[in-house]
Structures are given as structure tokens and as C-alpha cells.
Amino acid sequence: MAESLSADVVVIGAGIAGSLAALKMVKAGASVLMLESGPEIKRDQAVEYFRNSPFKGDFTEPYPPEPWAPQPKFIPVDNEYLIQKGPDPYRAQYLRGIGGTTWHWAGQAFRLLPNDMRLHSLYGVGRDWPISYQQLEPWYCEAEYQMGVSGDADLSSPRSRPYPLPGIPLPYGFERLKQRLAPLGYEVGIGPQARNSQPYDGRPACCGNNNCMPICPIDAQYHGGISARKALDAGVRVVANAVVYRIESDPQGRIQAVHYLDRNRESHRVTGRCFVLTANGLESPKILLLSTSSHHPQGIANRSGMVGRNLMDHPGSSVEFYADEPVWFGRGPMRPGSINNLREGAFRRTRSAVRIDFANTSPVRYLTERLVRQGFYGKALNEKLRWQAERFVLLKSLLEMLPEPDNRVTLSQTKKDAWGIPKLEVYYRFPQYVHRGYDQAAADFKRIVAQMGGRDAAFSPRGVYDNNQHITGTMIMGNDPENSVVNAECRAHDHPNLFIAGTGIMPSCATVNSTLTGTALALMMADNVLKTLRGAG
């Protein structure tokens, strides 16, 4: 007979958002049970998987999935866990396991700009948030102090508290670009990073292993595995390998239970007072869409029909070139700095804003692969590799998608995973708004290349964009129950005891990495859950 489980709060998804929310709630005295579809992930194993993998550029390699918790994988070929149905690809890489996708992030912990949350009021595009930057700000601080964010300037996001850690100094090559680009008006600055600039919270300072993605070998970079371990230590009960496939509601909309399949395909029913969904921006809407019943024919939290819609991310373009002086990219953390003064302006009425990242990833493997493909060998290959590795520069733009209902995920009617759960189909289309942002980024790239005496510049083509795994919008937050999924408290409009957080509820994605905002929302949500448990919410 299946075991019966129950808690004050049942959390679905043990990533950074769910784990930190669970930690906060258990510390406040609630009993918390956290369900995670994937396995436990161990850092030392992940490091070994990385070092022994033939696909060093595939960030999922250190995290082999279990059969019951498959993940999208695109190298060497698309495993079609995420089925592409649209004109443009949406290739999101995410992990299913204790700690979630921040195991292989770059630690970039930006706040939104206040105006990022008022796009519609200011510029007539996208949506406004139902909360202001000022309202969210205290939870930004809380998230930063949990994660150990290092930074210096506020980058136009006002702060009530200083960064918990001083900024990580820029690598030599970044400083050279900073000096040489300043006359053109480009401000190269230290990026806020969930990466220790000095020992913090029992973890060491970054010493430049240059492997933030896919695995920091020393935990100088924060990740959801650390959050989950803290939650466990504080008394949260964590069940790994528990694949939630249904949320059960009574006719009035009160959530009664969730159901999960274990690794033996046995079903379990978990009851609670409040339920929290933090399973990421694709897996969370999947669970909601799966949970149909006679009372909720479109699934849970989906009276508006918005679950799975408004999918956003950061399409990215790039340029690479060889600078006219050695810059030695690849020394230090992978994403230590960027250009942040292109993110806001009246141009947002007609085109995407732009953020330009400097990719401090060691270029050696990439350059070697290309030279080998070109047929070089021996001394010629060695000389070229050494010269190129000293001067290689890679710039990446992050562009802003807007919430459009047609960009969406739906359940496949024909394809299921090994545990019998329907796979997701994704429809995605890049709008002109993004293409015009590409044009601006390309113009900026050209000026930067010229200023750096760049040789052999190669620009990524218009319309072909990287994805950045910043999954936003699929359970969009808003005041109107007719066109949004959760309200300003992160509470589902249709269900008084169901809360959703993480990046999937964000009504705008702006041009910055979404993790810090998703985590701040989760901590804000945790306070609202606690109020509800106390009868005040």
C-alpha cells in the first residue's frame, strides 16, 4: 500500500526557488514536504562526469537524467523531450534533480530595473507587473544574502542594503576592454554574481576554476543544491525521484492533494494545507495542464487559459573576433562583467533593449575544434592556437522577448515519456521587436570590434538566436484573473491555497538573467503562504 504523506506546505520542485521558500517556511514553524522529480545531485560526481565527457560544451552532461525524469538534451542530437512546433526553435536546457538548473548556471544575479516592471505604462508594449520594484526590493535583498551575491554598483536598480559581498574584480582583459570602450560610451562593469568574492556562509571564495557552467568544483558559486541541503538540515522533508503528475482540487477550487509516481511507478497521494509549485517555467505548467477534472477541464489554475502561454526568454546574438592585443579571456569566473547601460530607454517602444555580456569562457577547446576542422596540424596548429587564445573575444547580447499568448507550451497528444507522462510541445516565434534589437546589438558589436582593432569578426546571423534558459511568463502574474495565472501574492487566482513562484510567473523578462528575480518572488511568496497558514492571508 502506498505511503500517505502530509504536511502544512507541500512544495513541488526542489530548485533554488522552492528550496529557499521551503527553508523560510520551515524556519517559521511550518511543516514542509518537498517533492522533486529527479535524483539527488552530488558535486564531486558532477565534476567527474564533466572531466570525462566527450561533450564538454553540453552543460547537461554532468547531470545524467533518470528514466522517470527526462530532460531536454540537444547534443549530439535533439532527444525530442521538448517537441518543437513553431517557426523558431525554443531549446531550453534545464535539469531535473535536487537543486535544479542552477547547478549549471553562471551565477549572474541581476535585479530588474524598476522600469522593466512597467513596460506597458511607459512604452505601450508587454505587460506591467502587479507589484512595483519597490515592493519586491526587500525580497531581492533577502535572496542576495541567502545566495551570497557579490557586486559593486547598483546598475540603476536602487538598493536598501549593500551587496552582501564586494564585487569580484574584473579580469585583466575585461579591464582593457573597459578602458578602450569607455570613450564610445560603453560602460563595462562588474556584474552581480552569486559567487563568493571572499569566504561566505561556509563556502570558499572563487579562485577562477572557469567552470561555472556546467559545475563549480568548489561551491564558490551558489546553486540550488546548497539551498536544498539547508532546507533539509532545517527540517524540511525532501522526497527525491517523485514525479508529480496531478494536482487535485475540490469543486470549490481548494487544492486537496498532489499525486506523484515514484521510481517504481507506484502512485502516492500527498495532502497538505497549502501547496507551492516551483518546478520551473516548463515543468510547472505541464503539471497544471495535466491536472484536468470535471471541475477544471482546462487544468489547474487555468481558468484564464494562460497556463503555458506568454513564454519568454532571452534570444541572444554574438560576435567573436581577435583583439589587437592579448586579452587572455578564460581567466577567472565565466561571466564576470558586462555592458549594462543599454538596457533602458524610450526605444523600448519599438525594439528590444540590449545587454552585452563578455563571455570569459576559456576559448581553448572551441578554437582547437575549429582549427582541427580546418585541417591544421603540428606546429602551424600550435602557433595559431596560442595566438588566437590570447586575443579571442566573444560578446553576447541578451534581447528581450515580450509576453505573447501564441508563444506557448502545450501537452503532446501523442508523445509520452517513459513514465507515461505527456511530453511538451513548444510553439515559439521571434517578433520584429527582437529582430530590431538584434540590429542595434549588431551596430554596437561593430563599433566595439573596430575600437578593439578586431580581426576576423564573425557575427551570428539575424533571426538565428541562442537560447539562454531563462524561462519566463508561462504562469504569468497579474491583477486580472481573466488573463493571468497568479495574483500579486503569487497565489493562483483560481485556488486560494495554491502558490506558484520562480521565473515562470514573471510578466516581463527584461534583459537580465531571471534567477534572482524568481528567487525573490519565491521568498515573497513564502511570506504569503505563512500568512495564509496563520489565517491572515
Place this chain on the structure above:
Amino acid sequence: MPLTRRRLLASSAGLLAAGVLTRWLPGGAVNAAAPQAQAFLLPDNFLLLSRQLTGTTSPDPLLAQRLHRWLHATVEDLDYNVDRLTALLAQENGQTLPASLPPDLQALAHMIISGWYLGVVGSEHPRCIGFENIVSYQLVRDTLLPPSYAPGAPNFWTQPPAEGSQVGGLPLAANANTPAQAIVADKGYPAARQHMTKESLHG
């Protein structure tokens, strides 16, 4: 087919390379050099061709052994084809593989170059046979370490590499990374637990 002379790849240069690497990198990956220098019997012609294709006089002995073992199991008439490729390259003395190479020798050259420079062999089912000891990382080791390794001191990256020294001019700390148990290529990771315990998370 004539018997190829086999040579102990334990010349002073070979041993030195293994020794340097061992001091330079803490253990961990299955492909790192073993703490004690080992000698391998490898055919002369393979070593000669490897030196030609890598432009290095002292290729890493462990990687040489792993690459040769894989080639031997994969390529028909390896010795004969190594001799053919060596002879054709000797006539060229170029920077790139000549377009006139027969397809089978183009493929063999790419296998050997990829093995030495990228530590990866096989196109259908690629395998990793080296990482820390591949030629590309050895070439730049005065400025960059292989990803996931570090000299052990924060902020070294603010300075340009010191002339003629290892990264940042710093010796590699013996405990820069904790050696971890090697995991074999079949990814035999431990069975997942249904209910985690504190011990399991702290493991």
C-alpha cells in the same frame, strides 16, 4: 606486413612530461597521469607520426597509450596506414592536411589529431580519452588551466600572465580541488534514493 619496432615510451622526455603533469594537476579524472610514472610499449611509427601531427617532441605517455589502444581496436591495418600517412605527410611539409590525402588517411589523421588535441575519439559514439593532458591545454598552460582547475588563489585573473611561468605565476595548490573518486565512462552512478537522508546530502 613487417613487424614494427616497439619502443618504451619512457624516455627522459616522456617521464618528465608525466612527472610535470602529475605535480601540476591534483588527481581526479581517470585520464590524468598516474602519480607514478609508467612506461608503455608503443610502436615507433605511431610515436613518430604523433610527433609530426602535434609538433611536440614529448607527447604525454598516458594519452599516447590510450589513443593507440583505441586506434588499434578501431582502424584496420593500423601500422600499415600509419606508415602510409607518415610518408605522404613527409612529402608535403605543410600547415594543413593535404586535400590529396585518400579519404581513409584523412580520417585517420583526424582521429589522431582529435585524440591528441581534444582528448576525444570516435565520431558515431565519441569517447573521452584525455582532458588535463591534451596537447591544446599543454600549449597554453602558462596562461590558462583546463576548466575546473585553478591555481588556488582568488583574483589572479586581474593580472596578465607572468612571462614564462604557470598561470598567474602561482604554483598549483596541492588542495586546489579535492580529488574525487573516478567514475567510469559507463556512468554507473549510484542508485537514486527515494527518501534522502542528511547523510546522503552531505555525502
